[in-house]
């Protein structure tokens with residue numbers, strides 16, 4: 001049996017819910033790519049994206065997903081044989097590290113486990129010990145989408161500065177741009193990465209890097225014409241923006257999403273909304289967890305993302321709950337992504353990013369509670385009230 005005959009909800013950490021207006025903007029005939037509207041739309045997307053990242057630096061756009069900009073960011077700054085220091089507090093730092101290794105870059109991993117964010121003191125200590133300055137960059141993930149930990153990016157910047165180390169600070173903001181506060185220039189981030197399918201509410205397919213003057217000065221001749229920032233940040237011809245055919249329909253969609261985010265809601269308001277909705281999730285979790293069968297992966301709310309929450313359950317319960325919610329109710333929860341020492345059937349994730357309001361989120365929480373009852377997992381009651 002299923003009760004799911006309405007609009008299904010994906011509450012996963014990307015792709016997130018796509019607003020109807022974004023879909024409608026994409027539903028059109030192919031535009032001319034030689035002149036006219038699409039070029040104006042692209043220029044507007046470029047300047048709007050800089051407003052979202054809060055930078056006056058450069059943005060390079062790619063037809064691609066998050067993995068594409070992991071590679072793009074490294075290809076312009078770090079040569080094979082160079083060293084980088086990667087901070088991992090979940091899975092995604094490891095993923096970026098793996099990309100770097102495959103590119104011939106020498107990676108050192110500072111691992112903070114699955115339940116604690118990167119420790120700025122450990123970063124500072126490690127960089128102080130690198131008196132030769134061999135690390136070209138520190139790679140940090142702002143929100144690790146597997147663990148739902150948020151890194152304190154300004155504190156990481158301060159640690160690099162305190163150590164007097166010249167490494168560039170590169171931040172993967174793919175999970176949380178436009179959801180959790182991010183202020184690239186004020187925070188001294190040299191390179192930031194994002195993709196359009198999470199907080200930016202657009203179907204997967206466009207990703208971007210942002211970089212400041214310091215990173216521009218450190219830019220090396222890029223071995224790959226495709227990843228090369230040069231033409232993408234200073235296109236002489238329209239096709240240089242994407243090193244080939246532009247993702248025309250995605251640009252219409254992203255343009256509308258950015259208009260909704262920046263001009264209608266406002267970035268500060270969007271951050272606040274995400275904080276409020278996240279607190280509703282955590283309040284429900286506190287109540288459900290009072291029977292000891294489930295809990296937030298991240299104990300301290302200060303270390304939790306406002307975009308996604310990872311939940312730990314009694315053995316196997318997470319997968320049973322996800323299956324029930326999916327089949328019975330049309331609610332898709334995020335699978336457990338984990339390091340080898342974790343059990344993926346005992347982890348699930350609630351994505352609460354992007355195009356989301358209280359009826360959607362409270363509906364999801366109510367559905368989860370029904371699921372907890374259906375699978376027989378002991379839980380406290382009154383979570384809806386708390387949320």
Ligand SMILES: *Cc1c(COP(=O)(O)O)cnc(C)c1O
Nearest residue numbers: 065066067092143145174175195
């Ligand atoms: C989603 C995500 C990625 C990977 O993005 P894809 O589009 O799946 O390649 C990388 N880093 C973080 C933090 C993410 O949330």
